[in-house]
Amino acid sequence: MNRDRIYGDENLRQQDALLRSKTQEMPDRLGNLVPHTTFQAVWGKHHQFLMQNGVRSKRKKRWGIAACGLVMAIIVAGTAFYASPEVRAALAKFPFMKMLLKDGEFKEHYGLSQIEKQDLGVKLNQSVTDQNIRFTVDEIFYDGIQIVLNYDVEYLNAKEKINEKDASVYYNLAIIGAEPDMMSTHKFTILNDHSFIGSTLIDAYQYLDGYQLQMNISQIGQVKGDWSVTIPLSVSKTDPHTKTFFPNKVFEMDGKKRTVERITMTPVTTQIVIRSEDKKEGSDLSFNIRDNLQTLFYSNGGLAGNGKYINNFAPPSSINPYPEYIEIAVNKKMRMNHLVQHEETAALTNKFPIILKGAHGGTVSITNVEYSEDGTMLYYEASDAENQYPMIVLMDSKEHVNISEPVRIAKDRFAFKMKYPKLDIRSSLKAKVFINEYEPGYKPEPPVWVKIPLDWSKP
Numbered sequence: 001m002n003r004d005r006i007y008g009d010e011n012l013r014q015q016d017a018l019l020r021s022k023t024q025e026m027p028d029r030l031g032n033l034v035p036h037t038t039f040q041a042v043w044g045k046h047h048q049f050l051m052q053n054g055v056r057s058k059r060k061k062r063w064g065i066a067a068c069g070l071v072m073a074i075i076v077a078g079t080a081f082y083a084s085p086e087v088r089a090a091l092a093k094f095p096f097m098k099m100l101l102k103d104g105e106f107k108e109h110y111g112l113s114q115i116e117k118q119d120l121g122v123k124l125n126q127s128v129t130d131q132n133i134r135f136t137v138d139e140i141f142y143d144g145i146q147i148v149l150n151y152d153v154e155y156l157n158a159k160e161k162i163n164e165k166d167a168s169v170y171y172n173l174a175i176i177g178a179e180p181d182m183m184s185t186h187k188f189t190i191l192n193d194h195s196f197i198g199s200t201l202i203d204a205y206q207y208l209d210g211y212q213l214q215m216n217i218s219q220i221g222q223v224k225g226d227w228s229v230t231i232p233l234s235v236s237k238t239d240p241h242t243k244t245f246f247p248n249k250v251f252e253m254d255g256k257k258r259t260v261e262r263i264t265m266t267p268v269t270t271q272i273v274i275r276s277e278d279k280k281e282g283s284d285l286s287f288n289i290r291d292n293l294q295t296l297f298y299s300n301g302g303l304a305g306n307g308k309y310i311n312n313f314a315p316p317s318s319i320n321p322y323p324e325y326i327e328i329a330v331n332k333k334m335r336m337n338h339l340v341q342h343e344e345t346a347a348l349t350n351k352f353p354i355i356l357k358g359a360h361g362g363t364v365s366i367t368n369v370e371y372s373e374d375g376t377m378l379y380y381e382a383s384d385a386e387n388q389y390p391m392i393v394l395m396d397s398k399e400h401v402n403i404s405e406p407v408r409i410a411k412d413r414f415a416f417k418m419k420y421p422k423l424d425i426r427s428s429l430k431a432k433v434f435i436n437e438y439e440p441g442y443k444p445e446p447p448v449w450v451k452i453p454l455d456w457s458k459p
Contacts, residue, residue: 130225133225146312153167173202175214180206203301205303248260283304288328290385293317297315338444354366359387367415377417
């Protein structure tokens with residue numbers, strides 16, 4: 001794939017020009033929105049080294065999918081929504097976003113819960129049947145940055161219960177008329193004896209409003225066939241809640257000038273675009289974002305090359321949905337072997353606070369724990385910004401990682417809550433904190449901080 005067709009200088013300028021024109025044409029809708037109903041997102045950000053050096057847990061894995069330039073034959077059996085009543089009832093009981101978020105593999109830092117909370121998805125109900133298997137695209141979400149595709153699969157006339165080998169979809173993705181680099185991950189969950197549901201989360205690093213997504217499906221479970229579909233992409237539902245800034249802020253690092261060209265904030269995603277004066281610059285830098293309360297935005301990955309960096313983050317926090325400014329921390333990429341991991345364990349009792357050692361001399365204090373059938377809610381307070389997202393594992397007879405990212409609950413201190421699976425309170429409960437610090441004698445270069453004021457009053 002020729003990435004220059006998508007990320008060449010002229011192409012990126014055209015995309016920014018399009019976004020500028022859309023921004024200028026839109027009324028100032030954001031100014032009329034009630035803050036607590038906009039950008040309500042569960043957010044957070046583990047440090048990158050914690051993501052790579054944490055305890056055993058399921059982690060979201062993304063892999064690149066080359067957008068094929070060939071036009072595939074699409075077999076669509078019609079747009080009627082005729083899956084069985086049992087499947088429809090099961091889907092109503094297990095909404096897609098709840099399925100995605102329940103075990104922590106996707107976690108809520110992606111802002112995905114907002115898709116259902118704000119009704120941002122577009123219902124499609126497009127079905128394809130082949131080999132006695134019905135594939136139905138139920139819903140598509142697109143905000144100009146991320147695509148979420150929800151679908152269900154039903155084995156018709158199945159005599160035996162389906163298993164994990166049957167609950168899978170083999171596909172490749174393409175955009176008709178464009179060749180963007182895409183990063184994708186998916187998840188499948190068995191719904192009942194003869195059906196399962198799935199979601200595919202896609203980052204496509206090109207503005208694709210008005211384009212069509214091809215999902216070319218060649219196999220479902222252990223059965224080969226063709227269940228390919230073509231799906232329109234539209235930002236019509238997210239546009240009223242999206243704000244784009246063009247700061248064109250220039251900063252210098254190691255003698256090179258870079259420019260923060262664009263910041264886009266949707267209900268689900270924050271994206272920054274940074275350009276280097278060196279057109280040959282690759283992926284030398286990494287970026288973090290924090291708001292005026294020093295709340296870090298969770299990093300959702302990005303793409304770099306040819307002098308450009310495009311990075312995705314979580315949306316602004318629910319406690320500060322319209323930050324006065326953001327600060328971008330620009331770092332040189334660091335090798336993981338400069339980090340040393342320690343751990344500290346304490347009994348989880350009803351006597352609070354339980355004070356645990358944090359990184360670089362700081363502390364993490366567990367202030368309360370609530371147990372219920374729905375899960376375990378842990379409340380904690382960090383001594384400083386650097387310790388605001390600790391890696392805490394709760395233990396009964398097993399180790400349990402958090403299934404939602406930390407949610408800040410106070411503006412004047414680093415107080416948070418986060419959810420875990422249900423714990424067996426009859427057993428001996430413990431809390432373990434994993435601490436990553438620099439190896440003795442290693443001192444990283446301090447980041448360059450770039451402050452970007454955000455004027456929410458302008459369209």
